[in-house]
Amino acid sequence: MAALIKATNITKVYHKTSVPVHAINNLSVEIAEGEFTAIVGPSGCGKTTLLNILGGLDQPTSGTVMIDGVDISRMKDSDLIDFRLHNIGFVFQAYNLIPVLTALENIEFIMLLQKRSRKERVARAKELLEQMNIADKADHRPGELSGGQQQRVAVARALASNPRFILADEPTANLDSVSTENLLDLMARINREQKATFIFSTHDQRVMDKARRLIRLVDGAIVSDDVRS
Amino acid sequence: MLAILAWRNVWRHKGRSAVVIGAMVVGIWSLTFGAAFMNSFLLSYIETSIRHDVSNGQIHHPEFTKDFDIKFTIAEPERIVRFLEENESVAHVARRSIVNGMIASSRQATGVKIVGVEPAEESRVTLLDSLISEGSYFEGVTGHPVLLGRRLSEKLKVGLKSKIVLTFQDVEGNITAGSFRVAGILDASSTTIDEGSAFVLREDLNRLLGIRDAVHEIAYTTFPGTEDDVLASQVQAAFPNEMVRSWHDLSPLLVFMEQWMGAILQMLIVIIMLALAFGIVNTMLMAVLERVREVGVMIALGTRRGRVFLMIVIETLFLSTAGGPVGLLAGYLTISWLGKRGIDLSDYSEGLKSIGYESVLHPQLFPSDYVTIVIGVLITAILASLYPAWKAIRMQPVDAIRGV
Incomplete structure (x- = not known):
């Protein structure tokens, strides 16, 4: 299968202190469509940096990142913003929903940026809320939702734009075990049924157990890459 | 959103x-x-x-405004007055005769603008009667009444019923003089009125000037909301040989x-x-x-x-x-x-x-x-x-x- 994401020899060096920090060291990786992949490793190993680079939120110091054959590593900022809007879904550790919008509006928001009609936006947002089993929370603002419910809204928001893949940075880090289990089951089901591609960064064993591919990082380099049947 | x-x-x-x-x-x-x-x-x-000085508009002979030569009178003042009175924007109209001359009391003399007015018309246009602080409005004296501003009266050291003499050139160029009695003292904020003008009856002034019923100045007031410049243009168009000016032209300071x-x-x-x-x-x-x-x-x-x-x-x-x-x-x-x-x-x-x-x-x-x-x-x-x-x-x- 052709790679959906192809990162080649990427390096990320931070120069924020007098000593340069090599967050990613000459790393190459390919991810195919429909994968349910976890990038794991100890804190500071470069998981989030790698996810940011794959998601076009950050650019590598060297190397290239191709998504569907498009090189995003040297893309202009404004083009990258549009590219992210139409191709990449994000789920953050701290949910990062817009607090003044309701759950429904948070999901609608990304489709609004895509200039989709109101009718289509509302229908899709309601459908996603149904899928996430939180249809009754449509009119609730994030502050009125539990952590698990907020993260479901975040997943729904990530799916709303029909992205090519979803990046989830430590999505279960702030969740209790029941919420984590429910969220993982939900994402696994979406991956299975809709062939949505999920890439996680995590050091949560429960996420690792669910993942079908485990990429282990140490000091910004891949030390193991296991695919499970 | x-x-x-x-x-x-x-x-x-x-x-x-x-x-x-x-x-x-x-x-x-x-x-x-x-x-x-x-x-x-x-x-x-x-x-x-x-209200007390320039009015909303004034009409003169074009030459008169240059150096106040009294022979330049308005050609058809009555027709202009009628025209103005028939205009619904115009509130009141007053006719005036004007000459520059000298005013002298027994103790002082000074230059002054002598304005001959029709008391009834003037009281409507400039509310001249409302400025009287002492005496009365062209009444209460025997002989020819004159109204003076307070500063001018102080300068001349005259009071009510004092006699003053106005001296000026008549229409023939002869020096002529008239004796007047102070009928009233005006308290005005305008320095022109307060220390530079003497108001007499138009008939008295015209007789001394030898200009019969001639008019040097027609002043008019308008109702609120009137576009004074527009009205002035209309009057000017009707009487092209005269000079019609609104207060905008008359008083650049305003x-x-x-x-x-x-x-x-x-x-x-x-x-x-x-x-x-x-x-x-x-x-x-x-x-x-x-x-x-x-x-x-x-x-x-x-x-x-x-x-x-x-x-x-x-x-x-x-x-x-x-x-x-x-x-x-x-x-x-x-x-x-x-x-x-x-x-x-x-x-x-x-x-x-x-x-x-x-x-x-x-x-x-x-x-x-x-x-x-x-x-x-x-x-x-x-x-x-x-x-x-x-x-x-x-x-x-x-x-x-x-x-x-």
Whole structure:
């Protein structure tokens, strides 16, 4: 299968202190469509940096990142913003929903940026809320939702734009075990049924157990890459 | 949704927003009231000048205005008077004879403008009778009455019923003189009236000048709302051989004051809005900086920086203009109330009168002033939004999400 994401020899060096920090060291990786992949490793190993680079939120110091054959590593900022809007879904550790919008509006928001009609936006947002089993929370603002419910809204928001893949940075880090289990089951089901591609960064064993591919990082380099049947 | 988002963001910190909105209400109220109060000074001065001095318009022989040569009289004064009286914009008309001459008492002599008036007409046009502070209006003396301003009477050291002599050239160029008795002393804010004019009966002056029933000047007043320049043009068109001028042409000082007051209003807007703008910038900057992560996430999800910029501008506009209608309404109500009731400054009436103002001022603001204030508020809001909006769009999503 052709790679959906192809990162080649990427390096990320931070120069924020007098000593340069090599967050990613000459790393190459390919991810195919429909994968349910976890990038794991100890804190500071470069998981989030790698996810940011794959998601076009950050650019590598060297190397290239191709998504569907498009090189995003040297893309202009404004083009990258549009590219992210139409191709990449994000789920953050701290949910990062817009607090003044309701759950429904948070999901609608990304489709609004895509200039989709109101009718289509509302229908899709309601459908996603149904899928996430939180249809009754449509009119609730994030502050009125539990952590698990907020993260479901975040997943729904990530799916709303029909992205090519979803990046989830430590999505279960702030969740209790029941919420984590429910969220993982939900994402696994979406991956299975809709062939949505999920890439996680995590050091949560429960996420690792669910993942079908485990990429282990140490000091910004891949030390193991296991695919499970 | 950008507007909804901006509006809800405004009310995220109700207390903080309320302080800014309250400041805008007070600022706009003080701006409208301050402008109206200043306008009342201007209008009072203009009204006093028009009422007691220049009138809304005057008509002369074109040559007469150059050096007041008395042989240049108006060709058909009665026809012009009739024309004016038939015009529905014209309130009152007065005919005058004018000559420059000398006025002498037994102790002093000085140059003076001698104005021959029809008492009834003049009392309607310049309210000359209302300026009488001592004596009576062309009555109470035997012989030919004259009215003098207080300063002139003091200069000549004359009082009521004192005899004075007016000397001037008649129409033939001969020096002629007439004896008059002071019938009344005028208290006028206009220096022209107070120390430079002597008012006599037109028939007395015309007889001495030898010009029979001729007229040098026709002055007219108009009803409120009349476009005096337009009316002057109409009269000019009807009588092309005469010179017709509205108060704008007759008194460039008044026009200058009008323009100056407009400039002062704009300056007042700039000063008050500048002060408010700092408050708005501070609040919006705080609002943006405490939403670094949120703005970063919006950009990460695919919100173009231009949209983020627009959102902050809209948010600032909402914050800045939310208090606008209340401030304008409060200003309007205050102005309406005080406009009818008047602000009594009689404690300072002596000083005010001496420079041409009434002691009771009536604040007034024109619709165009309200428009200027609204535009000023909008410009302030937009300018105040630029720095916070610029700060917001400079955020890198990866730093914003990680960095807090």
